[in-house]
Amino acid sequence: MVIGMPAAPDAESTLAPLRPVFRAVVTTVVPEASDLDEQGWRELEAISESLLRDRPAALKRQLQMFLRAIQWLPVIRYARPFTSLKPAARTRVLAHLQNDPIQVIRVGFWGLRTIVLAGYYGRPEAGRALGYAASPQGWEARR
Amino acid sequence: MKKLSYDVVIVGSGAGGGTVAQQLSPLCRQGARIAVLEKGPRLQDHEFTGRELEMAQALYEDGGGFLTADGTMTLAFGSCYGGSTAVYTGTSMLPPERIIRHWNVPGLEHADLEARARKFMVENNVHLVEDDAINQNNRLFVEGCRRLGYRVEQFPVNIKGCRGSSLCNLGCPNQAKQGTDRVQLPRAEQNGVEVITRCEVRTIGERTLEARVHAKPAGAKGLPSPWEPGEYQIEAKLIVLCAGAINTPALLLRSGMGPKLPRLGQGFTCHPAFIMVAEHAQPITNFVGHPKSYYLDEFAASDRYVLETCMYFPFITAKSMAGFGAEHSAFMRAYPRLQMILVLGCDDVIPYNRVEIDASGKPVVYYRFTPELIRGLIRGAIASARIFFAAGAQRVHMPVARNTTIEARDAGRLDQIAGEAEFRPGKVPVSAAHLQGGCAMGSDLSNSVTDAYGQVHGMPWLFVADASLFPNSLEINPYLTIMSLADRVSERVAQALSPAHLVAQPNL
Numbered sequence A: 001m002v003i004g005m006p007a008a009p010d011a012e013s014t015l016a017p018l019r020p021v022f023r024a025v026v027t028t029v030v031p032e033a034s035d036l037d038e039q040g041w042r043e044l045e046a047i048s049e050s051l052l053r054d055r056p057a058a059l060k061r062q063l064q065m066f067l068r069a070i071q072w073l074p075v076i077r078y079a080r081p082f083t084s085l086k087p088a089a090r091t092r093v094l095a096h097l098q099n100d101p102i103q104v105i106r107v108g109f110w111g112l113r114t115i116v117l118a119g120y121y122g123r124p125e126a127g128r129a130l131g132y133a134a135s136p137q138g139w140e141a142r143r
Numbered sequence B: 001m002k003k004l005s006y007d008v009v010i011v012g013s014g015a016g017g018g019t020v021a022q023q024l025s026p027l028c029r030q031g032a033r034i035a036v037l038e039k040g041p042r043l044q045d046h047e048f049t050g051r052e053l054e055m056a057q058a059l060y061e062d063g064g065g066f067l068t069a070d071g072t073m074t075l076a077f078g079s080c081y082g083g084s085t086a087v088y089t090g091t092s093m094l095p096p097e098r099i100i101r102h103w104n105v106p107g108l109e110h111a112d113l114e115a116r117a118r119k120f121m122v123e124n125n126v127h128l129v130e131d132d133a134i135n136q137n138n139r140l141f142v143e144g145c146r147r148l149g150y151r152v153e154q155f156p157v158n159i160k161g162c163r164g165s166s167l168c169n170l171g172c173p174n175q176a177k178q179g180t181d182r183v184q185l186p187r188a189e190q191n192g193v194e195v196i197t198r199c200e201v202r203t204i205g206e207r208t209l210e211a212r213v214h215a216k217p218a219g220a221k222g223l224p225s226p227w228e229p230g231e232y233q234i235e236a237k238l239i240v241l242c243a244g245a246i247n248t249p250a251l252l253l254r255s256g257m258g259p260k261l262p263r264l265g266q267g268f269t270c271h272p273a274f275i276m277v278a279e280h281a282q283p284i285t286n287f288v289g290h291p292k293s294y295y296l297d298e299f300a301a302s303d304r305y306v307l308e309t310c311m312y313f314p315f316i317t318a319k320s321m322a323g324f325g326a327e328h329s330a331f332m333r334a335y336p337r338l339q340m341i342l343v344l345g346c347d348d349v350i351p352y353n354r355v356e357i358d359a360s361g362k363p364v365v366y367y368r369f370t371p372e373l374i375r376g377l378i379r380g381a382i383a384s385a386r387i388f389f390a391a392g393a394q395r396v397h398m399p400v401a402r403n404t405t406i407e408a409r410d411a412g413r414l415d416q417i418a419g420e421a422e423f424r425p426g427k428v429p430v431s432a433a434h435l436q437g438g439c440a441m442g443s444d445l446s447n448s449v450t451d452a453y454g455q456v457h458g459m460p461w462l463f464v465a466d467a468s469l470f471p472n473s474l475e476i477n478p479y480l481t482i483m484s485l486a487d488r489v490s491e492r493v494a495q496a497l498s499p500a501h502l503v504a505q506p507n508l
Helices: A016-029 A031-035 A038-052 A057-072 A074-078 A087-098 A103-121 A124-130 B015-030 B052-059 B097-103 B110-123 B136-148 B184-190 B244-254 B314-320 B326-333 B371-390 B408-417 B479-496
Strands: B002-011 B034-037 B073-075 B194-196 B199-205 B208-213 B230-241 B273-279 B294-296 B305-309 B338-345 B354-357 B363-366 B395-397 B405-407 B430-432 B462-464
Touching (some): A016 A031, A016 A038, A016 A087, A031 B326, A038 A103, A103 A124, A124 B314, B015 B034, B015 B184, B034 B184, B034 B230, B052 B314, B097 B110, B136 B294, B136 B338, B184 B194, B199 B230, B230 B479, B244 B354, B314 B326, B326 B405, B338 B371, B371 B395, B371 B408, B405 B408
Parallel strands (some): B002 B034, B002 B230, B034 B194
Antiparallel strands (some): B199 B208, B208 B230, B273 B338, B273 B395, B273 B430, B294 B305, B305 B338
């Protein structure tokens, strides 16, 4: 996998078939993502997708199943899917997964969260927005 | 399949492989043919950009995302020319006498290791960073420790011409870090050693290796391999495995040596770690200057943790903090005001923690967090929070607390806030970069894979010279100890390769 390679066509994409729920997870994990324009979203999704490209097919299927579970499990408690919930309820759903007594569910959420954070904070623009300005010139760049 | 022959083949080019290559390289002048086979790429100087994801992808195994079997810990290790010496911060610690004595390997003396380590300290320009080049992230650690009466110490580092980019873990963009990619491997090549990158050794047999050379992927960093892509069978009088604590045991297991070596893959340790983050009121210098200048190890023996200064890049910082949402984002937005400490747990060998392979031959690391290790990490987290607050931090991110944001007003009740019950694997982001064990040194097959000079029991043609030799955790950065052990192994290899046995035949 090469970071910066063009995003996979949607037919080969792991995340594209579940784009609405993925984006809802992203804005819950990183609330600032709500301010992204479509180009920003495309960039974020390309990075997240690139992290998955060389992973085993079974892992990609598990991730898709996990996203589907996130979308539909809230129907039991909230009578609506994840994408239709208000931000506070979305946070409660993800917090439940993060703290679940079953380790494999916590690990699944941790993996999804990692992909989300890479997509958001892996963008150079996100680093600039944080004030991160590390430079090969080091101290000289500060003078 | 192409066939080649060498006198010595070294697998891996990190602290172990680079050292062995350099130490054996004078034999090339006597006609010896020596090759280093490295799975990763060799980057050109201008390709070290310091950009987080692209450098992680180019230099680390699995882009830095190699996970343990149950997915609860990330293991970071280099896969490139120079191995992990290209991607660590350059800390260069002498082997601790307490630990070497505890290892109790017949024929391995601390004094011998230390003498060799000192030789490499000179060779690699190891020294203390000058006071005026220390950033505030590091200074605040010192201030906090001193206010609490802790015995803080400075890391010796192997840098030359450091500009303070802070990008050590992404490969120094200024070629200042004196890893094997900058010192030992170039010297070895000057003397005639061949270094073959993008060359993955699949299996070994008696004096033979099967390897696959990969083509450079489109758009990837690094030079193409000096060899044509394809399958190779390589004969070698002697083979030295330096592929690291995961890939060396995995290669031997893949080669069917498990039944002959009952301890193979056993004894894996790795100093599991997580980061603590604190927010100060004012911006501090943190992403400029050497990132890892100080440590606190006075509680390693008693409380089983070590603290180190650190500073990570935006994605790794975000990933390494627990939680998500508004609290997590608030710390990230405070990035220029963040101070960081790495809490490392001192783990011990237990039967469960081991390296195996899956059905396709890929390495699988089984690792379980013991109660003692968890206690050590919790104590380390509490000590870190105390240091932060003593240094004037406003709030602290505590990954092992129910509510991960701790305000300064709660500094007096940290013992009640952080607890073992909050250490939930899969929730607390744990990673490790000091991977050790799997081919332990010892006296015989019942307790080890090799002797004290890295020779695999019962196989006089096969040696190991990397961190997999460690019979238990070193409790400090392993780089100089690996080089010292590799130096010993080189001597034994050179003895085994007497000049009369050298046959200089060109490979066609």
